[in-house]
Amino acid sequence: MSFLDKLLGRKNSADSAKERLQLVLIHDRTDLTSAELESLRDDLVATISRHVEIDVTGMQFGVEHDGRSQRLVADIPIKSAHRRRAARKSKTK
Numbered sequence: 001m002s003f004l005d006k007l008l009g010r011k012n013s014a015d016s017a018k019e020r021l022q023l024v025l026i027h028d029r030t031d032l033t034s035a036e037l038e039s040l041r042d043d044l045v046a047t048i049s050r051h052v053e054i055d056v057t058g059m060q061f062g063v064e065h066d067g068r069s070q071r072l073v074a075d076i077p078i079k080s081a082h083r084r085r086a087a088r089k090s091k092t093k
Contacts, residue, residue: 053079
């Protein structure tokens with residue numbers, strides 16, 4: 001992956017394939033389809049992005065199993081919370 005791709009947040013094909021495989025494996029272990037998990041992930045990103053600036057390329061999303069229970073786990077790096085707040089305040093004035 002080139003420096004420019006990393007800077008712009010582009011994924012290489014190996015990263016994309018890995019993410020798709022993880023979603024397929026999660027689907028095998030839960031009652032959620034891959035499309036439902038992807039939709040849930042997109043909804044989380046959209047909702048959180050309204051409040052803080054996040055690093056979507058560094059985000060990890062999955063389902064953990066602990067015996068009989070399952071847990072949705074999202075690790076979402078925050079770039080900046082202050083810029084979003086300042087932008088929202090200036091829009092409301």
